[in-house]
Amino acid sequence: MAALGKVSRLLLGAAAPRSLPGRSMSAAAHEGGGARLWKMLTFVVALPGVAVCMLNCYLKGQQEHERPEFIPYSHLRIRTKRFPWGDGVKTLFHNPHVNALPTGYED
């Protein structure tokens, strides 16, 4: 419980100078050069993090995804009202390879 109070005071304390409209950035000596810190974080943490995740997605995407067999469940592929585009049966982002119509896969 005491730790919770400490943490929230820390967060509020950290938040306060940042929420002031730029004044503390130029005034407080230890905050001077804040742009340098965030530039460093961008190129050392942020962008490499994105690159690692991109690599992960690329490698996972190489594996073949099997398409599940079509079972006409009544809670799926609901068509209470026709969609106001096309033939009214396909959803907006319909992909014939992975999305089945209420009657089954198209291909």
Add this chain to the structure above:
Amino acid sequence: MAHQAHSFHMVDPSPWPLFGAIAALLTTSGLTMWFHLNSPYLLMLGLLTTTLVMLQWWRDVVREGTFQGHHTPMVQKGLRYGMILFITSEVFFFLGFFWAFFHSSLTPTPELGGQWPPTGIKPLNPLEVPLLNTAVLLASGITVTWAHHSITEANRKQAIHALTMTILLGLYFTALQTMEYHETPFSIADSVYGSTFFIATGFHGLHVIIGSSFLLICLLRLIKYHFTPNHHFGFEAAAWYWHFVDVIWLFLYMTIYWWGS
């Protein structure tokens, strides 16, 4: 040549509030015409007028603040309150959709097979593209902070670079989500799972597009020297909105993508 004995902004008469209301009416009734009577024209007119009102109203705000000097510290304070209140209202907007998601997923009905995800639904792997999307938005939060500090420290070149990177990351997120939408094996019509998934992530995606557009306007204004190291509230508002969009994504990721899989 102002002749006022106060620091507030008495705005000149403007047609935009009325035209905005008309545009909202055209848009909503246009949606009805499209959904129920198969005609998209009223909706197209509504969206067009909404866009025109937004462009002209906000152009006027920029003129009043940047060129006519009406945005005194008091006026700026009011604008800050306004943006905070608006973002708060948006938080409540998303709260509703999170409520719907938890209502449906915590006690899945027999119609869904008594389980979550429902029978027959194969959810997306949270460690693939959704994780990349998380990294992209977190990175954009770092770059927009870099941009803010650069503006405060009057470093024009770095500010432009950082803000550009932020916008590119935002566009990358949108592209990734669009691709994901095309590749998911489940659709919006696949039980309440599909409904809650696509409504929540769909509205979030719309807000990413709005936020990216706001940041793009800020980039154009930054290039045109509208901001000073001490007065750049338009940028701050865009940055706040962008952080809000990021936080909403984090909640979406943790609840719908991760817990809900």
